[in-house]
Amino acid sequence: MSTLLEVNNLKTHFGNKRRVVKAIDGIDFKIKKGETVALVGESGCGKSMTSLSIMGLVPAPEGRIVDGEILLEGVDLVGLPEKRMYGIRGKEIAMIFQEPMTSLNPVLTIGDQLTSVIIHHLKVGKKEAENRAVEMLDLVGFSDSRKLLKDYPHRLSGGMRQRVMIAMAMSCNPKLLIADEPTTALDVTIQAQVLELMKKISKEFSTSILLITHDLGVVSELAERVIVMYAGQIVEIADIDDLFKSPFHPYTVGLIESVPKIEGEIERLYSIPGNVPAPGEVIQGCKFAARCSKVFDRCRKEMPTLRKMDESRSVRCFLYDDEEAE
Amino acid sequence: MSFLEQKAMVTEPFIVEENHNYVHESIWRLMFRKFMANKLAVIGAFLMIIIIGSALFAPWLAPQDPSKQVLLDKLSPPGEKYILGADILGRDTLSRLLYGARISLLVGFASVAGSIFIGTAVGAIAGYYGGTLDAVLMRIVDAVISFPSLFLLITLVTIFEPSVFTLIGVFAVFGWTGTARLVRGEFLSLRSSEFVLAAKTLGIRSSRIIFSHILPNAMGPIIVSATLGVGGVILAEAALSYLGLGIQPPTPSWGNMLQSAQNPQIMLGAWWYPLFPGFMILITVLAFNFIGDGLRDAFDPKISE
Ligand SMILES: Nc1ncnc2c1ncn2[C@@H]1O[C@H](COP(=O)(O)OP(=O)(O)OP(=O)(O)O)[C@@H](O)[C@H]1O
Ligand SMILES: [Mg+2]
Numbered sequence: 001m002s003t004l005l006e007v008n009n010l011k012t013h014f015g016n017k018r019r020v021v022k023a024i025d026g027i028d029f030k031i032k033k034g035e036t037v038a039l040v041g042e043s044g045c046g047k048s049m050t051s052l053s054i055m056g057l058v059p060a061p062e063g064r065i066v067d068g069e070i071l072l073e074g075v076d077l078v079g080l081p082e083k084r085m086y087g088i089r090g091k092e093i094a095m096i097f098q099e100p101m102t103s104l105n106p107v108l109t110i111g112d113q114l115t116s117v118i119i120h121h122l123k124v125g126k127k128e129a130e131n132r133a134v135e136m137l138d139l140v141g142f143s144d145s146r147k148l149l150k151d152y153p154h155r156l157s158g159g160m161r162q163r164v165m166i167a168m169a170m171s172c173n174p175k176l177l178i179a180d181e182p183t184t185a186l187d188v189t190i191q192a193q194v195l196e197l198m199k200k201i202s203k204e205f206s207t208s209i210l211l212i213t214h215d216l217g218v219v220s221e222l223a224e225r226v227i228v229m230y231a232g233q234i235v236e237i238a239d240i241d242d243l244f245k246s247p248f249h250p251y252t253v254g255l256i257e258s259v260p261k262i263e264g265e266i267e268r269l270y271s272i273p274g275n276v277p278a279p280g281e282v283i284q285g286c287k288f289a290a291r292c293s294k295v296f297d298r299c300r301k302e303m304p305t306l307r308k309m310d311e312s313r314s315v316r317c318f319l320y321d322d323e324e325a326e
Numbered sequence: 327m328s329f330l331e332q333k334a335m336v337t338e339p340f341i342v343e344e345n346h347n348y349v350h351e352s353i354w355r356l357m358f359r360k361f362m363a364n365k366l367a368v369i370g371a372f373l374m375i376i377i378i379g380s381a382l383f384a385p386w387l388a389p390q391d392p393s394k395q396v397l398l399d400k401l402s403p404p405g406e407k408y409i410l411g412a413d414i415l416g417r418d419t420l421s422r423l424l425y426g427a428r429i430s431l432l433v434g435f436a437s438v439a440g441s442i443f444i445g446t447a448v449g450a451i452a453g454y455y456g457g458t459l460d461a462v463l464m465r466i467v468d469a470v471i472s473f474p475s476l477f478l479l480i481t482l483v484t485i486f487e488p489s490v491f492t493l494i495g496v497f498a499v500f501g502w503t504g505t506a507r508l509v510r511g512e513f514l515s516l517r518s519s520e521f522v523l524a525a526k527t528l529g530i531r532s533s534r535i536i537f538s539h540i541l542p543n544a545m546g547p548i549i550v551s552a553t554l555g556v557g558g559v560i561l562a563e564a565a566l567s568y569l570g571l572g573i574q575p576p577t578p579s580w581g582n583m584l585q586s587a588q589n590p591q592i593m594l595g596a597w598w599y600p601l602f603p604g605f606m607i608l609i610t611v612l613a614f615n616f617i618g619d620g621l622r623d624a625f626d627p628k629i630s631e
Contacts, residue, residue: 055527059518061457090529102520107542116538117528168528 001032004175004208005054010068012046012053014279021280023049023063025232028306031176034206038223038240040214040255042276046232047212051178054210055095056085072176091121094169098181100162104153110137111149114168121172136167140197159190163197170201177201180212195221216259220244225312228252231277231287234306237314248315250292286318294319357624367620373613377606381427388421393576404598411598414586419602426578426603430610433493433563433573434556440498442552445505446541452506453513454536464510467503475500483571490573493566497559505551512544546625550618557614564607580607 012024024046031037039047052058054070056077070077072092077085097103105113114133118124124132130149137145140163153161162182169177179198183191199222202209211223219226219240226243228236228251236249247253254272274291277283286292289299298318306316361367380387389409396416404411410419452463479496486492516522517540525539560580566572567581568588575582580603587593587600 057523057526086529086531088529089527093527095524095527097520097524099520103524105521105525105539105543107545108539116530116534120529165524 001034003030004033004035004073005031005210006069006071007050007054008069008071010050010053010070011066012049012058012063013066014063019280022232023279024053026068027229027232027234029227029234029237031208031210033175034202034208035225036202036209036211036223038211038213038219038226039229040212040216040219040226041229042214044276044279045229047229048180050229051095051180051210051212054178055089055093056080056082057089087121090117090169090174091172092174093176093178094172094174095178095180096162096165096169096182098184100158100165100185103165104161106153108152109149110151110153110156110164114149114164114171117168118171132171133167136171137164139170140164140167141193157190158186159193162186162190162194166194166197166201170205170207173205174207176208176210178210178212181214182211183218184213184215191218198222216256228255231283233287233316234314235288235316237306237312239312242313248309248313248320249288249317250294250319251288254291286316360626361620361624364620364623366616367623370613370616370620373609374617377427377610377613378431380424381431384421384424384428388418388424390418390421392417392421392425392578394418403596410602411596413583413599414592419583419599422578422583423580423602423606426580426583427606427610429490429573429577429579430560430563430581430607433490433497433579434560436494437497437501437559438552438555440494441501441555442505442548443502444498445502446509446548448502449506449509449511450513450536450541450544453510454517454532454540456514456517460510463506467506470500471503473500479566479571488571488574490577493563493572497562501555501559505548505555508547508551509544512547513540516540516543546621550622550625553614553618553621557611557618560607560614561611580604 007027007029010024010027011022014021014023027046027050029037039050041047049058049063053065054077058064065078068078072088077088080088104110111130111133114136115126115129118129118132119126122129122132133149134145137148142148142160142163148164153164156164166182177198182198183194186194195218198209198211201207202222209222211219213219223240225237225239227234228238228243228249230251236243236247236252238248238252243252244256247256251272254270257270258272260269272291277287277290283289285298285300285302286295286304289295292299296318302318304316304318304321306314307320308314309320361371394417396412398416400412400414400416402408402412402416408418408420410423412418413422448463448467452460475496482488482492482496513536522535522539525535530539563572563579564581564584567579568585570585572581573579575586583603584600584607587596587603592599
């Protein structure tokens with residue numbers, strides 16, 4: 001399978017010279033065509049910033065991409081003129097968000113919002129755009145799509161709005177769909193519907209999906225590969241089965257442990273001790289060292305690199321360093 | 327791919343259509359209902375229709391030519407010949423009130439249209455782009471606010487004949503700052519809203535986001551401030567005319583009708599003379615304020631039914 005997106009040494013920083021918040025501190029990963037990759041990690045680790053960096057929508061002027069490249073089919077999106085980005089956003093890469101209640105414009109009809117995107121990217125007339133909009137709404141499971149076009153978002157439930165968002169994001173057949181916590185704000189039954197829908201989309205359109213979540217249950221439903229982030233860095237990349245069967249990085253182990261399990265009658269709740277480092281905090285050595293149960297001297301002095309273990313697996317931890325193994 | 331293939335099944339009906347009762351009540355209908363629930367606003371709107379109607383139809387409604395002077399009838403009290411009396415030059419007060427309404431409303435609406443346009447444009451740009459541009463524009467706002475506009479006006483009036491258009495121009499050029507600040511605030515909070523980010527990720531251009539996505543959401547406060555603004559300008563025009571700096575006679579405006587009553591003899595002897603224009607100013611400004619408050623309620627998303 002060929003590579004669709006390749007992110008190399010991406011660094012996105014906030015703040016000024018005096019105080020820098022390294023929201024993303026040098027990340028590398030690839031997404032293949034048609035593949036669903038999950039990006040997981042605790043709140044504030046830089047998941048949303050990763051997606052906004054890809055979109056070229058890092059909030060300026062406080063934030064900016066300071067280094068690295070983002071190659072979409074070989075074209076570097078970093079530093080691409082805004083004019084070209086208008087043609088890429090929504091057409092090549094689209095995005096859905098966590099809060100379906102607020103991600104539709106309250107004063108525009110569903111039809112207006114859908115057709116304007118279609119007209120902009122596919123350069124078709126109004127009638128044709130409307131037909132396409134109806135087709136998309138049918139696809140995401142609405143039965144009275146034509147009527148829905150004239151409706152305002154406030155009449156729809158959260159789950160319906162999220163489906164409208166998906167219809168909008170998919171309307172121009174993007175190659176990559178970034179879903180930032182798409183189900184977090186929905187209740188469980190609706191969550192399942194939206195996940196099924198995304199599964200269907202990735203299959204039928206062979207769209208690549210970058211799924212951002214902190215819910216490992218969602219990850220196991222949908223993703224083929226998982227990227228684990230901690231404090232702006234990638235700490236582990238693994239195929240889904242490997243990750244759950246034998247997590248390498250102590251942080252990944254902790255994340256999997258913290259999924260609530262019911263054993264017998266007792267519900268066991270585990271959480272990783274300590275807190276994520278404060279934004280802007282300068283840490284010597286491994287960023288996870290302070291919370292790690294397997295920490296040893298070297299971790300506090302040096303920063304481990306992201307080491308490739310085999311074809312599909314990388315980890316950033318001295319436990320898997322050859323020198324240490326000796 | 328293996329994981330998906332394992333799990334991939336034949337596409338099955340996967341979505342249970344939620345109960346969606348299509349009550350096609352648009353936002354506008356809802357707002358209309360909320361407006362109608364405010365009694366004072368409805369009274370204001372009713373008065374407004376009458377005032378605007380009489381201004382429009384002044385030539386048909388006026389019993390006399392507003393500038394016809396019958397010196398013998400000067401300061402006639404309200405009666406059969408002059409329903410609301412006659413002024414110091416023997417002109418019919420009712421006719422002058424009707425024609426004066428045209429001028430007062432014209433000045434009110436035109437000035438506010440101008441200042442809302444300038445204020446919205448400046449506020450939108452400042453709020454949407456932020457940064458240096460915002461800082462520069464807001465300093466200009468500060469400068470305009472601290473500008474001694476009354477002195478400029480006096481100077482202008484001494485150099486030029488103060489026409490309706492100079493007056494409108496001055497009100498527009500000095501009246502936009504409040505709107506600019508208001509619109510800037512709206513844009514500042516709306517630009518970081520999720521639906522604007524969503525629109526950006528779909529490739530919608532900045533210009534379109536400003537005009538089609540953010541502006542309609544900021545329309546409520548803008549319309550409210552415009553409505554209140556019209557009342558304010560009518561009051562300001564009256565004040566200027568009273569000082570002799572506004573609309574110049576013989577063109578009637580409510581303000582200069584008051585001014586010509588500026589004389590203790592008239593005030594005491596012909597009480598009806600200042601009463602009627604004063605009453606019209608009061609009623610009109612009140613009506614605009616009531617409507618403004620009603621619109622504020624109607625646009626307020628928090629007051630739902
Ligand atoms: N406007 C900003 N100014 C300064 N720092 C910011 C700003 N926006 C984000 N950051 C920093 O970027 C880091 C990453 O934020 P991001 O939103 O990507 O987290 P996240 O992983 O998506 O978290 P969540 O799960 O809560 O959505 C945060 O630690 C935050 O400190
Ligand atoms: Mg986030």
